[in-house]
Amino acid sequence: MTELGNRLKEARLAKGLSLEDVQTITKIQKRYLIGIEEGNYSSMPGNFYVRAFVKQYAEALQLNPDEIFESYKNEIPATHNEDLPEKLSRVKSRKSVTDGSSKIFDIIPKILIGVFVIGAAGLLYYFIVTSVGNNANDTANKENEPVKFIRSENLDKADEKETEKVKDKDQEKQEDQKTEEETPVVEAPKQELTAVQNSGKNSTYDLKNTDKFVVKLVSTGQTWVNVKNSSGQSKFQGLLSTTGTQSTEVDLTGDAKAFIVVGRAVDTEIYVNDQKLEYVIAPTDVVQQNITIQYVPKNE
Template sequence: MSIGNSPEDDRPSIGRALQQARIAAGLTVEEVSSSTRVRIPIVHAIEEDDFSRCGGDVYARGHIRNIARAVGIDPEPLVERYDGDHGGRPAPTPAAPLFEAERIRSEPRRPNWTAAMVAAIVAVIGFVGFTLFNGGDDKPSNTAQVAEGSKPGKTAAKPSTTKPAAPPVPSESAIAAAPRDKVTVKLGANQGKSWISVKDHNGRLLFDGLLLEGESKTFQDKERIDLVLGNAGAIELFVNGKKLQDRFEPGQVERLSYTKGDPEAG
């Protein structure tokens, strides 16, 4: 160590520290890539302290953590050093937006279905009452036919024994009948884990972290949702109640934006 320098000046760089730990653990770059799902060119670039291929600070931090764990060292000092070199971490996510996002997931807007059922029942009762009032001496069988949409006739028909169809049960893929006046986005990691970043139309950060395989999160905003997907090929995506067809490859970084109505990738 040279005179006048602090001990921190002689520490290896982030990339050098990861490379030394990998070699000490007897691992190849290919083995680290396979265990972390970080592509081989990106692992090489990180070991050379080139983070430009990571797709942003969020993914650079995630790659540093994953590689550090794979080679058996503590990732937090390296992440702190990265934050110090790149302007620090973003402001922590406010508690209210996170709580609201989780509440959307656990309570899929069932009051909308209740309101729709009540409105339908009121409409049917009103229509039947109007028909009975104007039908005079018509038989009940004719009244039932008018209520179902057929024209009233003089010939009496047999009363229908078919029970009314039960109201439809909302499926999870419909994201609980997403309201038309908002944009609703659901992300599910069904092909592995992926780092995701989610912002609302004001640029406020709703989520920044790792979505593990089998987990899902739902987000909602009145105008727009902006996404950054790390391992985009692992993500199953629903927008405004519509499942989007898989079109991303594993390890692909995607930046997307969605608004109300029929989803279109930004």
């Protein structure tokens, strides 16, 4: 085993992570992780992948990849220019496509602008001609139309009925306002989420005054979480990240407890019935935390 392998393995064990946990976080196959820890790179596709896997492994353990490469540069194989011809050919093909297409792209905006100007001018002309014709017809019709005066016999009765309707609506509105003022408003007690105990990386909370128990975990970076119910059954286990599955929600209303393992607390937000849980242990001090929530139903 190399010095690099020893350092990575010690850092992994210090965080309480197994090779399976690191495989879940980094998506690197376990056999490659074993090869890195043992200094055996023969099973990997090439030197480029060796360096890439070492970088991902170091970042998962919160180590500085640049410092790792500098300290163990004699152990980590350097990349060669074996894929340089392929990269150069890609650059050349892209450049040729860009040069050939640039002239077309220069002409297209001018054509589109010309079409837009012609279309706008045509629409403006159409609306002007139509408006002038309609105004002329309306003016001629109004000049030839005789003035008529019509007296409605039911005008007074209609006014009386409308006045009565307005009075009835005002009276109903006043009665509704009185009813609302007389009815007392009873506020439901707010739920209580209280930290009752903490030690090391373990903390315990009590949840009271609520009929439901729904836990939501949201990642603000990258974290591994595991949620178990009071029977020890895992309800969710996996990686949350802003580039993939960012959040998960677990309904534990029928359970008395929830056990939550957070791999990276600084990148994990926990909500209980939409109320954000405030870490009693600072995430910057303890990255991996074990959180227990004890649920006391509202009627008990």
